[in-house]
Amino acid sequence: MSLSLNRDRVHPFAWWAWSILLAISLFISSDPWYATSLLLASALVVIRFRGDEPWSNSFSMALRFIAVILIIRMMIAILIGVPIPGATLFTLPTLPLPDWIAGIRIGGPVTSERLLSTLGEVMIIVGVVALFGAATSLASPHRSIRALPFSFYQLGLILTVATSIFPQLVASIKRIRVARRLRGQSAGGIRNWRKIAMPLLEDTLERSLDLSAAMESRGFGQRIKRTSYRPDSWGVLESSILASALLSGLLATISAGNSLAMGISGVLAGISVLLPLSEKNRSNQSSGSHLVGAQS
Amino acid sequence: MISFRKVSLIYPNSMTTVFDDVTLEVGEGEFVLLIGATGMGKSSALKLMNGLVPHHTGGILGGDIQVGGISTATVRPGELAHLIGIVGQNPINGFVTDIVEEEIAFAMESLAIDESVMRKRVEEVLDLLALTPLRRRTIASLSGGEQQRVAIAAALVMNPRILLLDEPTSALDPVAAEEVLAILQRIVHDLGVTVVIAEHRLERVIHYAERIIYIASDGTVQVGTPQDVMRNAEIAPPIVELARALGWEEIPLSVRDARRISAKETKDVGVGEPSPADIAVKAREQVVEVKRASLGYSAQEVINEITCSISSGEIVALMGRNGSGKSTLLKSLAGLVEVIRGEIKVCGKDPRGLSGSDLIELIGYIPQEPSDLLYGESVEEECALADHDNQLKAGTTLTLAQRLLPEINPKTHPRDLSEGQRLILVLAIVLTTSPKLLILDEPTRGLDYQSKERLISILRERAGSHSSAVLLATHDVELVAELAERVLFIADGELVSDGDVREVLTASLPFAPQISKIFAPSKWLTVREVVDALGR
Numbered sequence: 001m002s003l004s005l006n007r008d009r010v011h012p013f014a015w016w017a018w019s020i021l022l023a024i025s026l027f028i029s030s031d032p033w034y035a036t037s038l039l040l041a042s043a044l045v046v047i048r049f050r051g052d053e054p055w056s057n058s059f060s061m062a063l064r065f066i067a068v069i070l071i072i073r074m075m076i077a078i079l080i081g082v083p084i085p086g087a088t089l090f091t092l093p094t095l096p097l098p099d100w101i102a103g104i105r106i107g108g109p110v111t112s113e114r115l116l117s118t119l120g121e122v123m124i125i126v127g128v129v130a131l132f133g134a135a136t137s138l139a140s141p142h143r144s145i146r147a148l149p150f151s152f153y154q155l156g157l158i159l160t161v162a163t164s165i166f167p168q169l170v171a172s173i174k175r176i177r178v179a180r181r182l183r184g185q186s187a188g189g190i191r192n193w194r195k196i197a198m199p200l201l202e203d204t205l206e207r208s209l210d211l212s213a214a215m216e217s218r219g220f221g222q223r224i225k226r227t228s229y230r231p232d233s234w235g236v237l238e239s240s241i242l243a244s245a246l247l248s249g250l251l252a253t254i255s256a257g258n259s260l261a262m263g264i265s266g267v268l269a270g271i272s273v274l275l276p277l278s279e280k281n282r283s284n285q286s287s288g289s290h291l292v293g294a295q296s
Numbered sequence: 297m298i299s300f301r302k303v304s305l306i307y308p309n310s311m312t313t314v315f316d317d318v319t320l321e322v323g324e325g326e327f328v329l330l331i332g333a334t335g336m337g338k339s340s341a342l343k344l345m346n347g348l349v350p351h352h353t354g355g356i357l358g359g360d361i362q363v364g365g366i367s368t369a370t371v372r373p374g375e376l377a378h379l380i381g382i383v384g385q386n387p388i389n390g391f392v393t394d395i396v397e398e399e400i401a402f403a404m405e406s407l408a409i410d411e412s413v414m415r416k417r418v419e420e421v422l423d424l425l426a427l428t429p430l431r432r433r434t435i436a437s438l439s440g441g442e443q444q445r446v447a448i449a450a451a452l453v454m455n456p457r458i459l460l461l462d463e464p465t466s467a468l469d470p471v472a473a474e475e476v477l478a479i480l481q482r483i484v485h486d487l488g489v490t491v492v493i494a495e496h497r498l499e500r501v502i503h504y505a506e507r508i509i510y511i512a513s514d515g516t517v518q519v520g521t522p523q524d525v526m527r528n529a530e531i532a533p534p535i536v537e538l539a540r541a542l543g544w545e546e547i548p549l550s551v552r553d554a555r556r557i558s559a560k561e562t563k564d565v566g567v568g569e570p571s572p573a574d575i576a577v578k579a580r581e582q583v584v585e586v587k588r589a590s591l592g593y594s595a596q597e598v599i600n601e602i603t604c605s606i607s608s609g610e611i612v613a614l615m616g617r618n619g620s621g622k623s624t625l626l627k628s629l630a631g632l633v634e635v636i637r638g639e640i641k642v643c644g645k646d647p648r649g650l651s652g653s654d655l656i657e658l659i660g661y662i663p664q665e666p667s668d669l670l671y672g673e674s675v676e677e678e679c680a681l682a683d684h685d686n687q688l689k690a691g692t693t694l695t696l697a698q699r700l701l702p703e704i705n706p707k708t709h710p711r712d713l714s715e716g717q718r719l720i721l722v723l724a725i726v727l728t729t730s731p732k733l734l735i736l737d738e739p740t741r742g743l744d745y746q747s748k749e750r751l752i753s754i755l756r757e758r759a760g761s762h763s764s765a766v767l768l769a770t771h772d773v774e775l776v777a778e779l780a781e782r783v784l785f786i787a788d789g790e791l792v793s794d795g796d797v798r799e800v801l802t803a804s805l806p807f808a809p810q811i812s813k814i815f816a817p818s819k820w821l822t823v824r825e826v827v828d829a830l831g832r
Contacts, residue, residue, distance in 0.1 A: 181651065184685050185652070213384070215406075218451075228411070
């Protein structure tokens with residue numbers, strides 16, 4: 001077996017295990033430098049391995065979410081906060097507050113120490129969001145569901161219907177809003193939204209009924225035991241992704257505070273980027289080759 | 297293989313029966329076509345065959361339906377999964393997974409078929425439907441015809457004895473439709489599978505059918521050979537209309553038969569050539585002007601440097617294969633798509649800058665799903681809302697709707713109207729402002745011939761007495777032949793031809809209407825023209 005990464009066939013749990021392990025070690029070490037290096041590592045891993053599936057964009061969604069977190073948290077840090085003495089960057093006018101909430105202040109001098117400590121704090125959250133964004137954009141939600149043990153299968157069914165409805169819902173909302181424009185109505189307004197909700201619900205319901213009819217007529221739920229077409233297997237690749245997360249986490253937790261060690265841990269977390277992609281499976285063309293790939 | 301004995305069906309909360317005492321028989325390995333006006337129960341008939349009706353929908357079933365010796369009343373549809381494959385009207389709604397291969401394997405996984413067997417069958421079906429190059433693609437990235445093929449593959453993989461399809465070609469362009477139908481015919485011939493297919497566009501399927509189940513508008517069901525049924529059915533493709541109008545003894549079903557018969561029947565008279573169209577003398581002003589426009593979504597170009605124009609009073613058809621960019625061009629004229637380069641003007645204004653009443657007074661747009669525009673609880677309320685939005689006198693829209701749809705009851709909920717009636721209602725709402733430009737995206741999808749006739753006369757009137765410009769995107773070749781003056785043909789985001797309807801349609805084989813194929817090389821397009829020319 002060659003040690004090249006077939007990104008379609010990496011066990012979906014490998015990326016989930018990778019991100020959860022790293023998130024745990026990030027919480028334990030609570031080191032902003034480690035968080036930053038993990039953010040970079042997950043970005044690199046996603047750029048390298050993501051496909052063009054509908055869920056592949058979730059990492060860029062996560063990045064947008066991170067930007068929002070950063071902006072809001074820093075705004076709050078500037079406006080409100082417990083005074084921390086230090087080098088004053090600039091001073092905002094202070095809003096007088098009643099005596100009984102002494103200790104909290106709105107406005108006043110903004111020190112670089114206060115900003116840095118808030119930034120360090122929020123970076124941990126940012127790191128965790130980035131890791132989860134990476135896992136969702138690398139692992140197919142439907143394949144993750146199928147890899148669940150049988151007792152979770154009913155849950156899996158509900159999730160299947162739900163995940164397939166969500167993109168449909170977004171598409172329906174777009175379509176109906178366009179239709180409103182075409183009838184010459186300006187967007188917005190509560191009355192309009194109520195009018196949009198009805199067709200939207202009808203649309204969604206109709207689709208769910210179609211889906212459940214299709215599943216029923218294709219024999220879904222006929223057997224307690226199901227088989228799996230091309231089941232996901234856990235091989236050397238999956239183990240090495242897991243090992244990189246373990247090593248990185250271990251190094252980060254024992255040497256918290258040492259920024260060089262944090263950098264090395266970050267590199268370890270993203271080391272799988274160095275694995276070559278197996279080209280044959282990206283081309284969608286070959287018929288036999290990925291059968292071999294799946295058995296490897 | 298399938299037998300109905302004295303079958304009656306009534307849906308819950310309904311006062312009328314869908315079927316009343318129907319008895320019919322479908323044999324092994326037959327290619328059966330199911331026809332009837334919209335709302336007469338074609339889909340219900342298909343769902344009865346695999347037990348989705350009444351098990352999944354509710355309703356009371358009288359009589360007995362046997363499929364391969366099993367009575368559908370006694371088992372759930374899932375237990376027939378190995379025997380019957382069904383492909384619904386909108387296959388995209390029935391897809392459970394994201395990847396082509398996994399979708400095909402889904403039914404076998406549910407029935408716990410051994411992995412090695414699964415692999416083999418998936419390979420076979422991929423080959424049969426020419427899907428091998430697409431096996432790893434996400435379903436969302438496929439074109440309409442490809443999705444239809446995936447749905448058929450997912451049903452065929454169980455090696456069913458019966459395959460049921462509900463309007464498999466209605467969303468497809470003529471070329472893709474031909475591909476799907478050829479595959480179905482091969483399945484019947486090579487594998488002996490019984491295929492039952494419900495379809496509106498008879499001109500596409502009738503020559504494949506061995507028998508027809510015809511549900512007449514009074515609810516009676518007739519089963520027979522295509523020749524017998526076509527002799528006096530209310531629904532008929534142009535080729536049959538021609539035979540009836542000219543009083544031919546034999547009813548042709550394929551272009552080949554028709555050419556043979558017409559050579560014999562009209563040999564003394566000769567049909568001759570159509571006279572050049574009368575050049576319209578009425579003054580026309582330019583309504584749409586597109587200059588070297590490239591259009592697309594988020595920097596991805598769908599339309600590449602198109603230049604064209606449409607004048608008032610003109611009916612123009614926009615044609616092309618699935619995914620060639622027709623809808624994008626239409627949407628850009630209503631200001632819904634980004635113009636990357638070039639410019640688009642409607643009556644000298646940029647449609648992107650228009651909104652509210654400025655927009656609808658200039659542009660009327662009927663989207664692919666006309667019901668998107670409807671959200672009232674009754675026809676009456678819907679029309680009142682339109683009056684309010686357009687600042688018109690109360691009752692204006694309702695009067696128009698009642699003129700276009702005389703049989704309509706103002707108290708009906710729009711969802712309870714038939715597909716055709718709903719389209720006409722939306723047309724009425726859009727037309728109250730007398731827009732200068734009327735745009736229709738795929739208006740005849742799912743419409744029967746009667747509704748189509750009605751649509752044609754409304755659009756003609758608009759272009760004639762109101763001198764609106766009408767632009768419609770469609771795959772319906774016969775509609776274009778009947779209605780349009782000019783055709784814009786798009787391929788892969790580029791304008792390939794722009795010319796008189798007669799020249800463009802007769803020059804292309806897949807997009808030629810039946811009549812033109814029969815009388816080629818003479819450039820006739822419609823039954824009416826030929827009948828007029830022969831003076832009968």
